[in-house]
Amino acid sequence: MLMLTKEEAIRFQERWRLVNARTIQEVRDTSPEEKLRETALMFEAAHSLGWADRLAEGEEAVRARWNLLKERLGV
Numbered sequence: 360m361l362m363l364t365k366e367e368a369i370r371f372q373e374r375w376r377l378v379n380a381r382t383i384q385e386v387r388d389t390s391p392e393e394k395l396r397e398t399a400l401m402f403e404a405a406h407s408l409g410w411a412d413r414l415a416e417g418e419e420a421v422r423a424r425w426n427l428l429k430e431r432l433g434v
Contacts, residue, residue: 363371405411428434 405414
């Protein structure tokens, strides 16, 4: 197992903070149209790979939980 010194660990964390900050900024800079296009591509991929049925299996249970929460919260 590779062991890092404290300084190396701090530098490693700082680099990841920079990566995460950049990723967040890229998402903020992405237009709604592009986000929608990317989401549609993911749905299309799920369907073409046969994942849609598998993903839908727990849908009714999720809807029931949401309905229960809404009922208890009076929403």
